[in-house]
Each structure stands twice: as C-alpha cells, then as structure tokens.
Amino acid sequence: MTVISTHKDVEALRLTFVAEFEAGVDRVWQVWQDPRQLERWWGPPTWPSTFDRHEFVVGGQSRYYMTGPEGQKARGWWSITAIEAPHRLEFDDGFAGDDGEPVDPADATHTVVTLEAAGPGTRMTTVTTFVSPQQLERMLAMGMEEGMRLAMGQIDDVLASASR
Amino acid sequence: MVVDEGTADRIFHALADSTRRDILARVIRAEQSVSALARHYPMSLAAVQKHVVVLERAALVVKQRRGREQVVHADIAALRRAAQLLDRYEQLWRHRAHGIAQILAEDRILAEDRPGPNTEKGTNP
Numbered sequence: 001m002t003v004i005s006t007h008k009d010v011e012a013l014r015l016t017f018v019a020e021f022e023a024g025v026d027r028v029w030q031v032w033q034d035p036r037q038l039e040r041w042w043g044p045p046t047w048p049s050t051f052d053r054h055e056f057v058v059g060g061q062s063r064y065y066m067t068g069p070e071g072q073k074a075r076g077w078w079s080i081t082a083i084e085a086p087h088r089l090e091f092d093d094g095f096a097g098d099d100g101e102p103v104d105p106a107d108a109t110h111t112v113v114t115l116e117a118a119g120p121g122t123r124m125t126t127v128t129t130f131v132s133p134q135q136l137e138r139m140l141a142m143g144m145e146e147g148m149r150l151a152m153g154q155i156d157d158v159l160a161s162a163s164r
Numbered sequence: 165m166v167v168d169e170g171t172a173d174r175i176f177h178a179l180a181d182s183t184r185r186d187i188l189a190r191v192i193r194a195e196q197s198v199s200a201l202a203r204h205y206p207m208s209l210a211a212v213q214k215h216v217v218v219l220e221r222a223a224l225v226v227k228q229r230r231g232r233e234q235v236v237h238a239d240i241a242a243l244r245r246a247a248q249l250l251d252r253y254e255q256l257w258r259h260r261a262h263g264i265a266q267i268l269a270e271d272r273i274l275a276e277d278r279p280g281p282n283t284e285k286g287t288n289p
Contacts, residue, residue: 001265041263
C-alpha cells in the first residue's frame with residue numbers, strides 16, 4: 001500500500017486521500033462491496049466494525065456499529081447515493097441511535113470513492129466532506145482518536161522490528 | 165479534544181469568506197493596520213472592520229490599539245488547531261488503507277499456496 005497524496009481543505013472541511021494498492025480494480029471494489037471484508041478495515045483497531053446490513057445499490061442502506069475496548073457501541077449508517085461498479089461509489093455516512101437507525105438523516109458526511117487502474121494496481125481516491133466542524137469532532141470522538149494512536153504505534157513496531 | 169465545538173465553529177465560519185481569508189493571508193505575512201487593510205478592498209472601512217471582528221472572535225487574529233491606529237496580526241496557533249481536526253481524520257484513512265492492503269496481501273499468500281500452472285512451489289527464498 002502506498003499513500004500517494006492527501007489534501008486537507010480546511011475552509012471546505014474536506015479531506016482527499018489517494019492510495020495505491022497491488023491488486024486490480026475489481027478486487028479493490030470487493031473490499032467495499034463485501035460486508036465481511038469491509039468490516040475488517042472500516043473501524044479503528046480498538047473499535048472493530050460490524051455491518052449487519054449492507055445493500056450495495058443506489059438508495060441502498062447500511063447499518064453498522066463499532067465496538068470499543070470496554071464493549072461500548074458507536075452506531076452509524078450509510079445511504080448509497082451513486083454506484084458505478086467497479087469505479088465509483090458515493091455514500092452518506094451518519095450517526096445512528098441505540099436502535100441502529102439514523103439520529104438525523106440530514107447530519108451526514110458525504111464520501112466519493114473512485115477506483116482507477118494504475119499500472120498493474122489500483123489507485124483509490126476518497127473525498128470526504130463534512131457539513132460542520134462538530135460533525136468532524138464527533139466522528140473523531142467515536143473512539144477513533146485512541147484507535148489512530150494505536151494504529152500508528154503498530155506501524156512503528158513493524159518498522160522497529162524490520163530494522164533490527 | 166483541544167478544540168471545543170464553539171471555537172471550531174467560529175474558525176470555520178471565519179474562514180468561509182474569501183475577503184477574510186485574504187485579510188488573514190496578509191496579516192500572516194506582516195501585521196497591518198485596519199486602515200491599511202481597507203485600501204485593498206472595494207468596501208468601506210467599516211465593512212473591513214467587521215470582517216476583522218469575525219476573525220478576532222475566531223481567535224485567528226489579534227487586534228491591538230497603537231496610538232490612533234488599530235494593528236492586526238495573525239494567531240497561527242488557532243489555524244493549526246483547525247487543521248488538526250483534518251489531520252486526525254487523515255490518520256483514520258491511513259489506517260483504513262493499511263487494512264485494505266492487508267486483505268489484498270492475504271489474497272497473494274493464498275494464491276502462492278495454491279499450485280497453479282505457472283507456480284513453482286518452494287522456490288521462494
């Protein structure tokens with residue numbers, strides 16, 4: 001995995017993230033399409049995600065939760081707004097209540113995923129736009145900050161053992 | 165969280181206007197008086213003053229009275245705090261990309277274990 005670039009647009013509250021993978025476009029599309037694969041990478045390390053609904057069609061709904069280290073659950077939902085297999089996916093992602101249903105359907109982030117062939121591999125671009133800084137704050141507060149620190153620590157461990 | 169919701173709100177609201185971004189860019193380069201800033205824009209001194217107040221409430225700039233002039237300079241720390249939020253979100257995506265790469269790497273390991281027409285087993289160093 002190579003991270004090609006990231007772009008943070010502070011004024012527009014938008015993050016563009018570009019990564020390349022050593023696999024074909026169809027294969028990378030599957031990690032989004034198959035809920036069993038998706039839940040292996042969507043949540044932070046200490047907050048694994050479970051997708052108990054994942055309708056991969058326009059207008060399709062997903063329901064997921066992330067389980068924290070003390071068993072606490074952070075729930076979210078997706079609504080797929082555009083899909084062109086295997087190159088383009090757009091969806092809204094928001095917070096859900098204890099019943100798993102959206103708290104406020106208008107309070108969602110919007111993500112556009114683009115997959116394109118790059119040599120033998122695939123370039124994946126994701127553009128996520130937030131509607132308010134509070135939304136971004138809450139997204140990060142869903143256990144993600146702690147998760148990120150641990151993820152970075154794991155990479156450091158790998159690098160340290162490789163240099164030994 | 166370093167940035168409370170109200171603070172983050174004011175920062176993003178302040179930066180949503182192009183005149184205010186331009187004012188901020190100018191005072192980052194060098195502190196300027198409000199009247200000197202006003203000469204750059206086709207609007208009244210009062211209008212520029214209002215923009216400066218918005219930037220001031222977001223703690224992006226600090227205004228000080230010097231004699232008869234009001235001098236504006238940038239508070240870089242506040243800008244950094246705004247960017248921090250997106251930095252953290254970027255870390256989440258780095259983690260996700262790492263997770264995807266791991267799943268794809270498992271495919272390759274499985275493919276190597278499976279005997280195929282072009283696979284020579286046991287020749288890996």
